Amino acid sequence: MTLMKRLHRLLEPMSRAVTYTRWLHLFMGAVAAVVTGGVFPGLEGTGAGRWLLLPFLPLPLLALAALVPGTRVAETMQARLLLYPGPQAPQEHPAPEIAGSPSASWADRWRVFVWLTLRLWLGFAVTAATFNGAVLTLGLVMPSLWPPFGPAPMPLSGRWQWWYPLLAPAAAAALAAVVRGSGALMAGLAPRLLGPSPAERLAELEERTERLLERTRLARELHDTIGHALTIAVVQAGAARAAGTPQFTDRALAAIEDTGREALSELDRVLGLLRENSGAAAQRPTLAHAGRLVESARGAGAQVTTRIEGDLGAVPGPVSREGYRMLQECLTNVLRHAGSVPATVRIEVLDGRLEMEVRNNQPAQPAGHRGGGSGLRGLRERAVLLGGAAAYGPRDGMWRVHVTLPLQ
Structure with a gap:
């Protein structure tokens, strides 16, 4: 009975809508990196350096966006909609007080820029983890799915073994933990970076x-x-x-x-x-x-x-x-x-x-x-x-x- 309770507690977050809305929020954060990288230097090629450069290319654009006072309003609306979707939000991160007014000072603009940067980097990392984690999970169950994505990773090279499918749940659980933890991190940072400043509170x-x-x-x-x-x-x-x-x-x-x-x-x-x-x-x-x-x-x-x-x-x-x-x-x-x-x-x-x-x-x-x-x-x-x-x-x-x- 204790094992079943622990298993239920482990899988319960994946049954909540808030997990997937936060997942979507992080995906949207990675769009800027993909779009900017598609313009320059392009997405062709498989070099690791080219992909590692993508999270840094949009930073000048994010800095310009943070200078616009209304950017904080837009980010606040999106955070309220996706990070705290009403009663679905978990108790550890209930809907906090987030500023709904435009940026009024340079400190507010700086916090918005930090928020956009973290959302970009974390979203890019979660997107990469989602893609590779899904492919790894499916590849552990059905190795024939690997050829369209390129050479198989090291654990699957050579002859397929019967115990590979037993690793699939571990890969899926690791992906779920990354997604849930990243969403909770963004929900915890939103009040600090998008919340009202001391002057606004006063x-x-x-x-x-x-x-x-x-x-x-x-x-x-x-x-x-x-x-x-x-x-x-x-x-x-x-x-x-x-x-x-x-x-x-x-x-x-x-x-x-x-x-x-x-x-x-x-x-x-x-x-x-x-x-x-x-x-x-x-x-x-x-x-x-x-x-x-x-x-x-x-x-x-x-x-x-x-x-x-x-x-x-x-x-x-x-x-x-x-x-x-x-x-x-x-x-x-x-x-x-x-x-x-x-x-x-x-x-x-x-x-x-x-x-x-x-x-x-x-x-x-x-x-x-x-x-x-x-x-x-x-x-x-x-x-x-x-x-x-x-x-x-x-x-x-x-x-x-x-x-x-x-x-x-």
Whole structure:
């Protein structure tokens, strides 16, 4: 049973399609040598020197081809198609990350030239081994096949022996091992010679980071907008039910309607950002609209006192827009965690910086909660991205959020 398993393991690669696609890939690499040799000096003659010269004749042409940026794209497509044909690829060489872009530097062109040269030489060697190995295998079984190919090799010279066919499997196995090993070697070299350079990997990483940052920013926008609207609606609905008077209920419904309309407008703006609408960013509210947030919180029952010093219109756009979101997060937390309690909002435009502080006389986080929720963590991240800082936590018996942002 063990012998059968070993035999099956030895013959299994020859049953995979990937073995033969890689074989074809190597054959195609030898075409340049045969075509160039057919032009000069010609394929007539049987001298060993003439055949040994063939793998070196196409090198100038390969060097010129490597200078063309699109050559790497063509070689990459061929390598993906023949060296890693989908699920047929073996586990030791799964489909790797191969650059699909043209050569952008001299280092990329040099790697392409090395790849073309190795493919030429290895393909020529495998082609020669395939031709001679096939003829040797058939000649060991049927010596009469040798005359069309010239004199028989040394082991077959003289009278044909009965034990020659027993050597045929060994010759076939050696040929299979050469073909499989050469294909695996090319598959292992492809990521190194056709793969992205360090500069391309860095550019891809930066692009991926930008996408992640954009997704995080949009998630914060949705959290701030929808979270604030839902908090106002829940607080207003609860207060209206507790009051039980038609007048208060009408005011609560009006506040919920206004908040919902504003939330829909903000949702359309965020969707515009997802659609890469360039005008959507300019529609974001700024600190100049802070009064709208304060009135919304007051309508939900919070007793908000404001103190604004300086010209909010002079605050740069990015700082003003992010400051609005931070204030929105703070007031939302007051309503969500503290309820209808007195709160103080202080916004000051000082020399080169913006300071914003929100205080309320009850903790805005549940008792025993440490580190703040995701909204407060996002608030701190916003401040850090703008070069500022944010601190929050209990202080002097009150919950305090303090933000400092540079204006430059």
